[in-house]
Amino acid sequence: MSKRFNLREFQQQVLDRLQAQTAGDSSQSTLGIQLGREHWLVDMTDISEVMPMPPLTAVPLTKPWYCGVANVRGNLYSVIDLNTYTRQEATARDAQNRVLLLGQRFAFNAGLLVSRVLGLRNTRDWSRSEENGTTIFHDPGGQKWHKLDIHQLLSQPEFLLIGE
Numbered sequence: 001m002s003k004r005f006n007l008r009e010f011q012q013q014v015l016d017r018l019q020a021q022t023a024g025d026s027s028q029s030t031l032g033i034q035l036g037r038e039h040w041l042v043d044m045t046d047i048s049e050v051m052p053m054p055p056l057t058a059v060p061l062t063k064p065w066y067c068g069v070a071n072v073r074g075n076l077y078s079v080i081d082l083n084t085y086t087r088q089e090a091t092a093r094d095a096q097n098r099v100l101l102l103g104q105r106f107a108f109n110a111g112l113l114v115s116r117v118l119g120l121r122n123t124r125d126w127s128r129s130e131e132n133g134t135t136i137f138h139d140p141g142g143q144k145w146h147k148l149d150i151h152q153l154l155s156q157p158e159f160l161l162i163g164e
Helices: 007-021 150-154
Strands: 030-035 038-043 047-052 066-072 075-081 098-102 110-114 116-121 127-131 134-138 144-147
Touching (some): 007 047, 030 110, 066 110, 075 098
Parallel strands (some): 038 144
Antiparallel strands (some): 030 116, 047 098, 098 110, 127 134, 134 144
């Protein structure tokens, strides 16, 4: 008999291996994402999965940044347009869009819609500063990267109030 393939376990194993590779390194593994025209970084430990945009069920009388509800392998996830939430224009829907599912440690079934994923980034040699309470990185090419703090995002009262 062949073993049954469990996607969630496989993804966790991949994440564990990535974290083990960077365990000896002082920098944390970060994923580069694009929101509109801005570049952002998110800790790999804060997300459980990156996936293409799933089919959504609209929820009436919700804020413009609330995209709807998605069924991901039998679990319901609220999908939030992170670009619209940060008070910018709505994310243009195309094949490059991705949804970042939040890590299980947050106990919050939410997915964040981003314009596109730019891949893993090593920020060890990047310059770092603070701007309006947000950590900003500058890569060697001069590109500005904002640091997305998932814990801070989830603690904002307006993030939890999706109704109009």
